[in-house]
Amino acid sequence: KHDSPVSCAKKAKTVKAQQILLAELEAHPAAWPFLSPVNQKSVPGYRKVIKKPMDFSTIREKLTNNQYLSLESFIMDVNLVFDNCEKFNEDHSEIGQAGHSMRRYFDKRWTELLK
Numbered sequence: 001k002h003d004s005p006v007s008c009a010k011k012a013k014t015v016k017a018q019q020i021l022l023a024e025l026e027a028h029p030a031a032w033p034f035l036s037p038v039n040q041k042s043v044p045g046y047r048k049v050i051k052k053p054m055d056f057s058t059i060r061e062k063l064t065n066n067q068y069l070s071l072e073s074f075i076m077d078v079n080l081v082f083d084n085c086e087k088f089n090e091d092h093s094e095i096g097q098a099g100h101s102m103r104r105y106f107d108k109r110w111t112e113l114l115k
């Protein structure tokens, strides 16, 4: 029922890191394609091609509702945003370039923060 103080402190550290990381992603200049769910009615083919849509506002909702039981599950959702982007968008399109830029930034920041 109750965590030991050590594991409780460790959990607080990862939640704090997730909050910092998500805030930085949301504030990044290239975040604009990923801030809200892709409108599947107005983007032809998206519903069929992308099996697991994900975006920063959905991650924010899950973090707020304590739905991330581990750091790994949080990182998996962030990477899902970028993998969906690579699947649907050409590398050199405006959205494709934003996805590559955001992924590079995330990889750098989470290793700085947590490794």
Ligand SMILES: Cc1ncccc1N[C@@H](C)c1ccc2c(c1)OCCO2
Pocket: 032, 033, 034, 036, 037, 038, 039, 043, 085, 088, 089, 095
């Ligand atoms: C991440 C992503 N992948 C594939 C398609 C869309 C999107 N993003 C949406 C928000 C989006 C981004 C840019 C847009 C847009 C919608 O609709 C109007 C034209 O500009």
